[in-house]
Amino acid sequence: MSDSNYIKIYTGNFAVVKRITIELNDMDINPVVKDQAESAILGGFGGTLAPDFQEVYVHKDELEKATKVVNDITSELEA
Structure with missing residues (x-):
């Protein structure tokens, strides 16, 4: 998603995403x-080495609010 208005805010497993x-x-x-x-599977190329990992992107205008949500959730999970 280069040259995009979207920014990656999290990479992790399905449940957290x-x-x-x-x-x-x-x-x-x-x-x-x-x-x-x-x-990859839908494209007929098989899976990847880390099949459970996904990336979350948000519009750059919503980055501050979204980052707070991610930080709150990940802090809670680490406690």
Whole structure:
């Protein structure tokens, strides 16, 4: 997503990504989730070495709010 208005804010497993996207959606932020493994499978190239990892992108105008959500969730999970 180079030369884009979207910025990657998180890379992690499906469960955490799902929680982040739910909380972002609740705040009227529409994240984009990029799943390399799913894209490879749909393209007929098989999976990747880390099939459970996904990336979350948000529009640069929503970066501050979205980063706070990610930080809150990851801090909670580390505690």
